[in-house]
Amino acid sequence: MEKTAVITGATSGIGKAISEKLIKNRINVLMNGRSFSETIETKSIIQTKYDLLESDTPKKLLDIAINKFGKVDYLFVNAGTIESASIENIDIEKMCSMMRLKVESSFRLIYTFLKYMKPLDSGHVFIMSSVLGTKTRENSGAYAAANYALEALAESLRMELSDTNIQITCIEPGLVRTNLHKDWPLHPQELLGISNALKPEDIADTVIDIMNKSDYIRIPKIMILPKGHRI
Numbered sequence: 001m002e003k004t005a006v007i008t009g010a011t012s013g014i015g016k017a018i019s020e021k022l023i024k025n026r027i028n029v030l031m032n033g034r035s036f037s038e039t040i041e042t043k044s045i046i047q048t049k050y051d052l053l054e055s056d057t058p059k060k061l062l063d064i065a066i067n068k069f070g071k072v073d074y075l076f077v078n079a080g081t082i083e084s085a086s087i088e089n090i091d092i093e094k095m096c097s098m099m100r101l102k103v104e105s106s107f108r109l110i111y112t113f114l115k116y117m118k119p120l121d122s123g124h125v126f127i128m129s130s131v132l133g134t135k136t137r138e139n140s141g142a143y144a145a146a147n148y149a150l151e152a153l154a155e156s157l158r159m160e161l162s163d164t165n166i167q168i169t170c171i172e173p174g175l176v177r178t179n180l181h182k183d184w185p186l187h188p189q190e191l192l193g194i195s196n197a198l199k200p201e202d203i204a205d206t207v208i209d210i211m212n213k214s215d216y217i218r219i220p221k222i223m224i225l226p227k228g229h230r231i
């Protein structure tokens, strides 16, 4: 039977790469992101442009996916931004917006989709955290805090869902070359002295590997780092 995935943050970077890999693997996709210039709709793809800071977006995404494809098997909670500075110097409004996106909207998405998956006793939720969901460094307190929140939710869900057929996987990438740092004066690849950052496709390949595992195997979290990323 055909499978369906809903992916947030699908206009660029990791979410786009995951969407493309799923399409190649004949999985139907609902791709969401505000900056699609024109949204496309085909038999197996639908693109939407909802703002995840609107509280009704998760329900809209679920309803559209079910209307179009009949069901949802995978949810990728991936959209995010990054604000990095010491706490007294950070842009507090942008920081709060990042918190709302990475924490509030992720919790709302999972809350909404689990209410759908639970009665079916089926589904897999992938949560895009970060290596900065397990540790922090100077000027990263806010971004790390947002990812720590996702890790806490993922760890509770792992236990709450352990006897069900619903899986949780929290992904902890190190540096991936995407649009995330596009406004930084110096890219972290140079700041951290990493010769080869990960490519978004590296994360997408890992997702496919996890999806192809037997159902009795659980991968609640996975860290993926480029060589030389000491953090």
Ligand SMILES: NC(=O)c1ccc[n+]([C@@H]2O[C@H](COP(=O)([O-])OP(=O)(O)OC[C@H]3O[C@@H](n4cnc5c(N)ncnc54)[C@H](OP(=O)(O)O)[C@@H]3O)[C@@H](O)[C@H]2O)c1
Pocket: 008, 009, 010, 011, 012, 013, 014, 015, 032, 033, 034, 035, 036, 050, 051, 052, 053, 078, 079, 080, 081, 101, 102, 128, 129, 130, 131, 172, 173, 174, 175, 176, 177, 178, 179, 180, 181
């Ligand atoms: N790149 C890294 O080094 C790295 C490492 C670890 C973890 N991560 C995590 O990976 C995730 C994906 O990031 P990325 O690196 O792929 O960055 P990216 O290329 O900047 O992608 C971010 C995505 O989030 C979407 N988004 C932002 N604000 C949104 C909003 N209000 N409503 C709906 N969608 C919104 C963007 O779409 P629109 O702007 O079109 O809406 C875009 O598709 C993030 O959660 C990030 O924290 C990244």
